[in-house]
Amino acid sequence: MTTSTADLWHHYGRARHVTDRAVSGDFRWNWDQSGGPGAEVLGDLAGAHVGDLGAGAARHAAHLAVHHRPGRVDAVDASPAQYAMATDLYGHLAPRLRLVRSDVVGHLHAHPDSYDVLYSVFGAVDFTEPRALLPAAVAALRPGGRLVFSTLGHYRNGAPAQPDVRHADIPARTPEGGATTMRRWVLQERVWTELLDEAGFTRISVRVLPGGAGARAADALLVSGFRSS
Template sequence: MTSSTADLWHHYGRTRVGTDREVPVAFYWNWGQDAGPGPEILGDLTEKCVGDLGAGAARHAAYLATRHHPAQVIAVDASPAQHAMATDLYGHLAPRLRIVHSDVVNHLHASAATYDMLYSVFGAVDFTDPGKLLPAAAAALRPGGRLVFSTLAHYLSGKMAQPDVVHADIPAKRPDGEAATMRRWVLQEHVWTKALDAAGFTQIDVDVLPATGEGPRTAGTLLVSARLPK
């Protein structure tokens, strides 16, 4: 993200920061952030280099950094506002937690064979062209490294996910409150599998986590795991 690009994440999470400044006590992958599998999906992270792609306020990254003994968790986000919030909340957790302001694809290209684990919880994987992000993630992982991410199983409207690598324009706000749109990739299971395979990943596994509530903004979740060959 450059200084000339509007920060479409400027408003996201600001209200919560005022009342919730603690490291979370739980880690969930599902859309509702209230049930289902947790960090055990990632396996043993002891002394491993872990990257959170599109980390936002770095709440998930802070959880892993303080509870799972990694060598380092690197929380990457392109939004100046999200980076500032993450630094304010969890900057004191350095050096175990490193908070990086960068376009995720650029960061991954500059981090060849650095990571043992990359993950995204409705983060950069949702909002970045898979044709660019997945090969960059593969290049940033060490042999045998893993990519794990959760993403929408369908649109929040209930509309079916895309049968091809096609984005949708979803509502967003500029820092001044003016309406805008951003791109989001909501893809069917087989589309993610094909894209991961094309990027060089193997052992691709997709689980469907059902919605835990009702209403117009609830959704099922795809929990996707893939590994690089050793």
């Protein structure tokens, strides 16, 4: 007997999907998407092969495809619902934007030495065992390629990030609306640095993005590392 994993992202972003269908003119790394650094953190993307890990509805990927002249952006997400929304919103941007419904780790293993830039905006890096994802990412990058991701600097309730590689079970909903949980990794700066180093990244940096004020305020970490050339 085979079983399928419930799509815990089935409900996420549906309201916005109806009301906001434009390609954004902006790209932000901080939690509330209100300020801080933008796509310049990724470097010059002209002609580059870029991968968005856990792309959701592909809003960040669409921005890069339209405004930064990459060779191609692969927006990778395992959720059928998010893939369907991305296809509806931005399918017309092919072939510069390629929408990929796949487990991120599996996709990276299937494409070694393929990417110039990989990134995640509170995406797959937050929700995937990092000791599986980070080695897969470094192998999928070309020599000299970079990984950049933003992740929570602490839990949304204010509790501190974990001092070791440990996930938390956070609330989620099944497609039918039932209560369940999903795993999220909220780790200290030192832990992320050690994980990237162990995976084979070099020139690792971590920057704190303050959360500001308001109900959606949360500090974030902007983490980057390079595959050695």
